[in-house]
Amino acid sequence: MVTGAGKTRFALACVEALRAVEPGLRVLIVVPTLALVDQWLTVMETDRLAVSGDVAVHRGGAFPTGDATFHVATVNAARTATRKLTASGRWMLVADECHRYASPSNRAAIDADWSASLGLSATASREYDQWFEEFVEPSIGPIFYEYSYADAAADGILAPFHLTNYSIPLxxxxxxxxxxxxxxxxxxxxxxxxxxxxxxxxxxxxxxxxxxxRARIPAAVAIMSGHRGERSLVFHEKIGAAEEIARRLGKEGHRVVVYHSRMNPAQSLKSLLLFRTGQADVLVSCRALDEGIDVPDATFGLVCASSASTRQRIQRLGRLLRPSPGKESAEVATIFATQTERDRLVNEEAQLEGLAEASWFEVQFS
Structure with a gap:
């Protein structure tokens, strides 16, 4: 299901329906990141699915004991926790971002005798290999439902959006x-x-x-000058480049914070809180924000550099297309430097025909 369609709440509705007919069913929710642990706990509390004290959290380290009905575990913890937890009783698996559990190191996280199972992903198929078909589907079952950008646009689930592509020279x-x-x-x-x-x-x-x-960083600063004060996400592949972009944007007067995997938990949480509470307008990140994190009020996204992964592109688009009160539309801008990158963007424009229009520019440096 496309990012922003409500996969978390759909899964919890399935859990609630199954437990209504099988009250003793226990549930393991596996997620790829610590940030997603917090997000699931927040939604579960908001929807009042689980009572206080009936949820065990596995972040790694010590193994939680007790007979909690709901267990939320990072994939790193679930590699060892899953077999211990499911040794007795009847269990349901919810595998969030299930495409992540096909790798050799992560397969143990979903390998058990499940009474019921549900995988969630915006991009289930894996590029370059058949691991999803070989290892994920046998554990949790085949894809049984798909909900595309076109479906979500027709139902008003996603914000309308525009693509802007900026060419820079080598x-x-x-x-x-x-x-x-x-x-x-x-x-x-x-x-x-x-x-x-x-x-x-x-x-x-x-x-x-x-x-x-070399031109990507100054191009990013130049483009962002036209979006001052707008709720914006800026992506780069390299942590050093992300920090340099944030530093330059700060010098230009933008209220900017940075978020990446090398920051300690307190620093990264502070950056997210500053952005979510409106104390910062621009959040500069690398891959740490690609999956799962909700920032629905962002209206402008700038991809300064990216990989060739279709999955990454879909995830990053999804960060901008979530609806929010007062959000009329979103814009996704991309900087490209080579013909290979241009070809990918041309193909994307063709695939999104009827859903989004694309504009093409060359960055003009002053």
Whole structure:
């Protein structure tokens, strides 16, 4: 189901319906991040599904004891907690962001004899491998319902949105290196005897060069000058770049905070609280905000750099498209530097035809 469609509340409604006919059923909710643990607990309290004291939380470390009906666990904790918890009794699994549990290290988190199971994802299929079909579906069942951007737009679930794509130049040095890497990729791709690892390294090196293009940071600052005071999310792939963008935006007078995985929990929570309470207008982040976090009142998003992952793109769009009181529309802007990136954006525009229009510009530096 597309991001913003209400997967959490849908899952809790399923839990409530099942427990009405089987009162002894216990529930394990597995999530990929600590932030999502807090989000589930908040929704459960708001919807009054569980009474106080009937929820055990597994964040890692000590193993909670007792006979709680509901257990919310990070995937890291669930790798060892799942088997211990489900050794007796009847259990339902809710696997949030279930595409994350196909990797070899995470499979143990959902491997048990479930009486009922439900997987939630905006992007269930995995790119480049069949792990989802091979390992997730046997544990929780096949995809039985899909709800797309078109469905959500027709039902008024998502805010209307516009795409704006900004072209930036590579420096002559970057252009030369990018051309040489592209030639190497082409050579390795056509050579039947080519080492697949060598091809992977060449592709990663080319992607990294594009992500680190020198013009991305000043372009981000220039674009944000037209959105001063607007509730905005800014994404970059690199933590150092995210911090530099936040520093420059601060110097330009933006009320800005940064959020990434290297911050301690107190710092990251403070950044989110400052943004959610309106004490900051701009939140600059890396992948830490890609999945699950609700910031519905943001109306502008700027993707300064991204991977080739369709899943990441959908997740980042979803951060901006959640509805909010007074929110009439949202804008998602993307900076691109190469033909490969342009091709992906052109394909996205075609896929979203009838749902969103796209505008194309070149960044003008003063």
């Amino acid at each position: 420096t002559p040095s970057e252009e030369d290196r990018y051309t040489r890497l592209t030639q190497r990729v082409a050579l390795l791709s056509t050579d039947e005897a080519a080492n697949s690892e060598a091809l992977k390294r060449a592709l990663l090196a080319r992607a990294r060069l594009a992500q680190e293009a």
